[in-house]
Amino acid sequence: MRNIKVILQYEGTKYQGWQRQDHTGNTVQGKLEALLTKMCGKKVEVTGSGRTDAGVHAYGQVANFHTETQMSLEEIMDYMNRYLPEDIAVIHIEEMPERFHSRLNAKGKTYVYRVINSKVPHIFDRRYVYAVEEDLDMEAMKRAARLLCGTHDFRAFTSHKRSRKSTVRTVDSIEIEKNGDEILFTFKGDGFLYHMVRIMMGTLLEAGTHKRNEAQVKGLLEAGTREEAGYLAPAKGLALVEVFYS
């Protein structure tokens, strides 16, 4: 069996997220599996580095699948790009050792969140950005972001109900850069809980409009609950940019 790794881009707008669903299921994983099963004439399962929520985009999602096909890597990539929907693309392909697993071997991820801070719409990017009209205080957001970095229990920053799994994660960095009307938030970490980046974003934006101060952000990490954290920022501003492997 060959183990093929692909790097994928997709626009999340029309999908119910990455993960295949049993019944309905307009999902990215579902589209890939249907196509590869057809290509190989045999059921193919695709493993992703992790789920992305409905509406979230990917510039560099990593996935792998096992196949016995004799096709060359270039032929597989061309086939996929020819028959995948126009909002999904394979931008890289390579053959991996049998033990490579795109989720279990992932060591870290980078997400970006794009905000347009203006009353003037950016129409060409409107599917990929979140428009915020109120003035955002860059320094206040940067101070709040510094507090979120490091190893913490992020249970206040996930929409998952209490489970036995650890909610401790390490956020390596949160960079916030302004280019004209656009503010780009770049999150690097070893892994992110369900909705974690979007709740961090809601929290940072509330810091940026002075609805929330540093002490409150600190409190969330110490003994906070989901209800006390910021709002869930819209999916469309978020994109999975890169997955790191050792």
Add this chain to the structure above:
Amino acid sequence: MRNIKVILQYEGTKYQGWQRQDHTGNTVQGKLEALLTKMCGKKVEVTGSGRTDAGVHAYGQVANFHTETQMSLEEIMDYMNRYLPEDIAVIHIEEMPERFHSRLNAKGKTYVYRVINSKVPHIFDRRYVYAVEEDLDMEAMKRAARLLCGTHDFRAFTSHKRSRKSTVRTVDSIEIEKNGDEILFTFKGDGFLYHMVRIMMGTLLEAGTHKRNEAQVKGLLEAGTREEAGYLAPAKGLALVEVFYS
């Protein structure tokens, strides 16, 4: 009467072009006139710097309209951006002398045409680029582009049937730049005939794949017909970028 000039952006995908049509009419001009007529409580006509075809985008279309409204420029711009469809935006507004006419006073225009020269789709830009898989010879396209510059009779480069109007135009420059997979074609001129940029693009792309040589391009300008010129490149790659006034 006040004379208001606006600079507009729009994604052309869903529109039957700029120009209002009597019967059907999902047009940019139609949307603007309906909105401004509502805003002013009185019929408003909007004049554009020129038409853009169905599917063609604008980063900087210029239009003007007369109104007696007492609203401030900022209020007008905010109102328009709040109620226009999500694929049309006003990015600049100013008050002009009564005699300003966005079409008659236009001295020149810049259009860009975006080509992705790759088998790998650029999904996030797919509505704004034309994907060409065959290798394109940059030098051959640049040589052909140089021939098209200058003052010529461009009758072979328009889809309009013979009319009494002059088909002589001056193309000031055609720049062709490659950035990664993307090739950007920038056309500057005093004015362009119906379909002229898209037919020049089809001609340049045929030069780029060696289906057409320099002598043939030269011949088109001397005694060519529409049938002998290149194909009509798709609208979605084209955008009106800037309109110049003296």
